[in-house]
Amino acid sequence: MSANILFLTGKLAENSLNKVLAGIQPADFEYQVAQLGISVAALMTPEFIARRLSDARGADRIVIPGLCRGDLAPLVEKYGVPVERGPEDLKDLPQYFGHGGKAPDLSRYATRIFAEIVEATELTVEQIVARAERYRAQGANVIDLGCLPNTPFPHMEDAIRALQSLGMQVSVDSLNSDDLLRAGHAGADYLLSLTEKTLWIADEVPSTPVLIPAKAGSLPSLYRAIDGMQKKGRAFLADPILDPIPFGLAESIVRYHRLRKRYPDIAIMMGIGNLTELTDADTAGINAMLFGIIAELRINAVLTTAVSPHASNAVAEADVARRVMFAAEEDRRLPRDYSNGLLGLHDRRPFPYTPEEIEEFAAQVKDSNFRIQVSENGVHIYNRDGLHCDIDPFRLYPLLDVDDDASHAFYLGVELARAQIAWQLKKRYAQDEELHWGCNTVAPDPRGRVEHREAALKKKKAAKP
Template sequence: VIKLPIGVMGLATASTLKHIIENIPEVKSLLKQFDVVLVSGRVEGDVGVLEDVIKRPVFKGSIDPSLLPETIGYLLEGGTLSKKGPAEEILLKNRLEQFKSSYRTVVSNIKPAFSIGPLKVPLRGPPVLLAAETPVTIPVSKVREYSSWYEGQGAEIVIVGIPVEEDLDSSIKRVREAERGLNKAVLAVDSMKAKVIESGFEMGAELALSLHPGNIEAFLPYRREKAFVVIPTDPLAGDVYDAESGLPALKQTIAKAGSYGYEKLIADLILAPPCTGLLQSIESYLKFSSEVGSVPFMMGFANVTELFDVDSIGVNAILSALAVEVGASLVLVSEESWKARYSVVETKISLMMASVARQKGMPPVDLGIDMLVLKSKNPSRQSGVLLKAKERVEVNGESLKEELDRWGHVVIEVDHETGRIIACVFKAGAKTPERCYYGRSALNILKRIISDNPELSKQHAGYLGVELEKAEIALATGKQYTQDRPLEIGYSSKLELVKEVLEGLQA
């Protein structure tokens, strides 16, 4: 180990390193002994300039040191790193490509029970198809938008939810609007009115919810061509059942439908809400899967996600894993309430992860994709810059004068263990910070920096405000913070992820 005359590697440039290597023979001699040289991903500039000095390939490694083993492994497998950008982006792409390959294998190994439109319905998952139902509370004018939105989130089937009290003409318009909003997704209709379902079939719907003892004779003309989700009893008759009584009743309804010649049936055992029989209903899925091996079955998540006041992401993830374990063919989700927003993409990614994990015989971790929206797998890292400061200033809630004027240079970090934001000011050309501020409030730290540095420019003050606020969000949510890099909080990247993984599967 040779100590370099650099205070903080994040402030180093490729030109600085080149100058150091050229002027310290010991460093130059050591580097020439290696086949490949990796430089911290934090270094600014093109590190290819170092190759002229040491005559060895030079690449940028990762910003996060914990990724070094993966980086080296990637190189040993024949991968190529960048001389201009950190390894994180390349490693992420490599993981994604590996996941896509694994998921394609899962999809190609499907054992279909039958097809609905272009979709093959697996007799037992994985893979597991995803259906999303439009809220019954939205106006007809919004149905097309929701249908397109759900397909964009990864739903292979979009179900039009029909309000019970809605008149026939409005319901038919609702179905038509949904059909117009779809590209490749299969259209389905969920209604207690046979005429609405029949109209849906005429408009191209391939699936209906739900077939029960009270309406089996109503759809005989469609019994071979169209698919039906089967429920145990007639809801219009006021029949109620639990997990224990529902399974025998469902078997009877399936047998009756079969006797009438229905060929495409999907069983729905109905998942009970939390704390009211959820576990027992999961057990009924297991029993059905083993006892009725010739009929695919569906698991609807809404009774759990909508009837549990917690963030939907974890609920949808664990339910997806359970759906894969019990062999569900189809999962149904809805976004009826605002808290369930993005349930479709949450479930889609979770189902893909669980499907690949099931194939590999492992838990759904380190698969190449994740559904970590508000948290990271690792905490933010500190460079030790706080300890190198000539002066350390703890920033609390004192009132400070707000004057945006001119600027200095600041390095920002987050320490999750102590719950602090750290902001260190470097004077021009300095290798160690002049002063470090730390505290929990981005606003208070910004005020203090502005007060102590009257030369701070408005542009840099604005930049500091953004970065400090990102640091505070990271502190509050557990997200990993790296200065000048996005926190990746939100769903935009997850929507793109769905498109990336599914690209080419429907071709």
């Protein structure tokens, strides 16, 4: 039996919503549309919905506009069915439902993230904990403490205990045997890295080791270390080392493929910082490509870093990438329409509305409030007095007649500038919303901007005779 979904919307979006829903094929759900008598659907609140919608109208599920803010729990309690936010733009409903009736499942992944604090030796325990908390919030499973060559780390043990007291798993990264022994005796969960020449450390401490070749690029050396650990009956991870561009990247990927083919069931790690940190390119795309390879090779863990400013959100990007690629691998689908988290600079569907559709919206507007939308033709701004379009806000501004209201002029200036950036970069624009930069976006609550606009309009109306 197919689900019955009730979609809530406003006056301006009602026709578009019906067209989009009718075009979702295949769709394994039935639907109803309830227009609640508000012009702009995004300005709905849960309280408004509760006042205007008496019951769930027999639906099994209610979908409200994605930009509707507030706690949905009272709505769930009132209507007795799940209530969820849809996409921020109704044109994204086909992707939201996976072109059918099921939203993509990004709750699962197969690759654990080791997030390295490279300069741990130079930080206090409190600073290490603060950094680790940030990485954990971004998706890290293990916090890796980096040891710098010839640099004392007297507070290593305290740092390990502090992190573990907060429920974090900890690894310590060093090529110095004394550092690794100290870390193991302090209870570190993982040690990076052991070679065939230092396997004896695994006999001294219970930590799980990460094995690397004793000589760079030497798979036979890594094979001997793996065989040695298997004879001991101990758990381990193996890392043949990912080399940077142009110092052997392609060959190192071949090594991972050979390692997986030789040992189909062992746990493998890939250190991806050599690509994200050492390449002047947006790291979201690099992570997407790497995690595609990681999914195909069934690599179990990655070691990532966030040192360079351009790689500051590499942990969060890795978290999105591992979930998207896992889902794509499971579904046997291309990794498209799962998430916008890795689309930082551009969007796949930057202009959901055509100039003709925007003209239809403009024709329905009966008030003086300005609406701003972006199409492939440029920035559109309209109210009851007319519709204007240009690619330069400086040419639009003289047409708006807001010189007597500094507050409203400021608001429109901000929004038109944001719309211009969206048009230039081919990004999605929504009025009163920050531009989205994938998982690198930390958007503030937009209600302040909406309230500012509404207050400015009320002030302007009150000033008129």
